[in-house]
Amino acid sequence: MTRVPTPAETEAVRAARTWKLGETPWQVIPPIGAPRARVIVDNDFSGDPDDLYQLVHHVLSPSVDVRLVVASHLRPGDPFDPGEQQAANAAAVARDVFARMGLESADAIVEGANEPLSDRATPRPAPAVDAIIAEALRDDVATPLFYVAGGGLTDLASAWLREPRIAERLTLVWIGGGEHEGLAVPPPGAMPIEYNLLIDVAAAQVVFADSAIPVWQVPRDVYRQCLVSDAELRLRVATAGPLGRYLYDEVAEVMRAVSSYLGGAAETYALGDSPLVLLTALQSVFEPDPASSRYVARPTPAIGDDGGYVDVAGARPMRVYTWVDTRLMFEDLYLKLAEFGRWQTATDAATAAWEVTR
Template sequence: MTTVPTPADTEAARAGRTWQLGETPWQDLPPLGAPRARVIIDNDFSGDPDDLYQLVHHLLSPSVDIRLVVASHLRPGDPFDPSDSQAGHAAAVARDVFARMGLQSVGVIVEGANSPLADAATPRPAPAVDAIIAEALRDDVETPLFYLAGGGLTDLASAWLQEPRVAERLTLVWIGGAEHEGLAVPPPNAMPIEYNLLIDVTAAQVVFGDSRIPVWQVPRDVYRQCLVSDAELRLRVAATGPLGRHLYDEVAQVMRMVSTFSGGAAETYALGDSPLVLLSALQSVFEPDPTSSRYVARPTPAIGDDGAYIEVPDARPIRVYTWVDTRLMFEDFYLKLAEFDSWQAGADAAEVTA
């Protein structure tokens, strides 16, 4: 239900001060070194607005080198965006975020497929697929590459089907999949197939069961830990300049809609895509890893047509996260947003003075 802007809307919202990826002009003290990892961000930006928070947070994180922002589809007929142009809408939303931030590096935004895989052997062509392969197969860099997916896995699965060598060149961090038996239980009245998995079950079957892509999974029980209160959003997001107010308004729109059929208003919202930032940009200094979060290692399961896990005892290991450091994750976001707004506000002040 993220608002899909028109080009005129985006132009009207454009920030006064501009910058490029690789620059951090809002920081009085410069970053303490070059980015330590490359990332490909893949999200269904025309869906749940939690992905807007994740995108802004990543763009404000100098420890990662953002190579691509893949605008991907939702499931067909999804209530958030029931159109047949979901990837195109997602790209428009991403460009709008860039404009609101004054970020000129729109060339990193690429459209994924508008439909899930037809079968487990046939890739779904899209500009994003070719871009993913090209970045994964680069031989001129040594920094690790993380594929950060907050929705379905169509474009990554397609890239692997087209060029299996990508499995050796990246690590997938995925927000999606149901609870694992023995680690957690489903929430009350849970969807039979978890939301992000339902976007493209076949693609997840390819990535988990057919490929050798290393997977760090943040399943439903863990991304549901990422609750923020409305008070936090009002006082630490909405009150933080035009960008913060836009982020708040997008969530508030969903919360108002949900309240009409869920028995009243809620005071929390799950920013469930934010662990993508925590697990990539906020790793430890020494022996880099997301050391403040917890996971278990087990053989990577296959995934059935019903979304259930199927044990494969000799499979490659998977990290299944069981707890994420929400304090570090959200406090870092609030501070970066405030720091960025102070810099952007300087442009407005200069205009008033002039």
């Protein structure tokens, strides 16, 4: 549903004020200290626009060093993007977001595979797979590496199939998978296989059962907690400069498109990918952890072909989040958008005064 721009359209919306990843020119009071963690962002940016909010929020968060942005595919024929070049479309959308932000770091955007795994033993080649392996195997940095995924897991699974050593070098934070028995029940009319899992069931089977990658999972019942109201989006997002208006309009377009099929307009939208920011960039100062959210520790299950969980004796532990701190997560997003919007729309004189105060 997110509109895929042409290169000319992206150039037309390129912001005048520029910056690069690792810089924070919009902050009057600069951040204290260096980033505490590295992040690889993986999302299907030509799909549900909640991933645009997550991407913007992550790159506006100075506590993490965004190393790569993996543009990944949706399931074949997905209503959001039914084309055959979904990963290429996702990369075009991500570059467009960077241009709107004046962010001159498009080299961090890497294209993933356009198809799911054919089986659990054969990786899909893609530029993203090479980049994931290279970042995970770096020996010149000590900061932890989080792989944050808001869609399918094709490119991470392919990277592990190519180089299993990456399992020791990163933690997966994944928005996806169905409800766990004893913790939650599916919503009314739920898809039999959860949306993100359905993108590539085999890839999730590789990551959960075949690999030793540590997993922090945000299943469907938890990402559905991440509701914002249309009033919030109108007053806290659409008013935050041209970037905020773009983000609002992308969600509004989806709402208009589905309202006739769902019995009328709704006043809420789930920004379900935003916990990827909460669980990595918004950790506690002392004893760093996503301390304001709740999880249970469980043995990592295998995933059946039907999308269900299969117990595995002696499996490595994983985190299953049961509740996320939406107040911290969304208030931080709104304030960062407002701060960035003020800087981006400031007059030249105001910008000069801004720089003097830094």
